[in-house]
Amino acid sequence: MTSEMEHRLLSCRSISEFLAMYFGLSNSEKLSVFTEDVTISKGDEFYRIRRAEGIKDPNDPQEWGPAPRSIISQGRLNSKGESVLYIASTPDALEREVKLKDGEEYYLARYICNEPFIVSSFLGGKSRVNSLLHKIAMSIANEGDLTDTEKDLIEKYYKLVRKQPLEELALDMLAPLYIYKLLPKIYDATNKLGKLLFKKNGYGIRYSSVYAPMELSGVKPIITLNGLEYGNYALTAKGYDKIDFISAEPKKCERVKGLEVMIKTFSKTNKNH
Secondary structure, three states: OOHHHHHHHHOOOOHHHHHHHHHOOOHHHHHOOOOOOEEEOOOOEEEEEEEOOOOOOOOOHHHHOOOOHHHOOOOOOOOOOOOOEEEEOOOOOHHHHOOOOOOOEEEEEEEEEOOOEEEEEOOOOOOHHHHHHHHHHOOOOOHHHOOHHHHHHHHHHHHHHOOOOHHHHOOOOOHHHOHHHOOOOHHHHHHHHHHHHHHHOOOEEEEOOOOOOOOOOOOOOOEEOOEEOOOEEEEOHHHHOOEEEEEEEEEEOOOOOOOHHHHHHHHHHHHHO
16 A cells, blocks of 8 residues: 555544545555465464353364354354354453353363464554554444443543544554444444455454454564464354364353553553653
């Protein structure tokens, strides 16, 4: 994407206007901001959790595949009836992803990659358009995804930053916790982004969790000895064929991890700038 087009997009008066302009571009131009695919290697492990209620046999692989299309509701990167399997490279944020409560019983499933494959990702070069799109894609759906304490902290913070230009919003690490206020029916927008990246690569998409403190878009990806740092994945049927269910372990949610420290830290950092 040219610097001129990026400037035009980030000069929009609202996220809705930004997305309308972005989705009006050609496919090649839209995809040009997503420059980093992610390779999943044989032996890589992934995790998923489900509430214990309703699971008949936790060690039956059928319990851990994509849900039947007839019962699938709209999700972050899938429309109603569209089968996508959501997994993560570590289980750290999954209790929050599934909205578990303290004391609630669940099963933690483990998968392993049986054959290397490549997925699309929201990662990109030094593009603030890319960074803003990723923040939209990882955003919470509504205030129900936050604890009461988190809601209070974010509301105070949002009052200070709600008029910031999109160029600054793209760099705000807390943006995924309040973007829903600026974009009604946010999953309609994230579904469009999902369809775009699924077309780029038929196996799946890597994106960041809103409940993990770091988000890697708009910068050079961070690589560790274990590959890319924490990431969530949405896999199509082709992608799911590349992983095998290994086991499911019973667990109990003992204490839901809050984001208070992260919110206070980034709030203080942004206020100082």
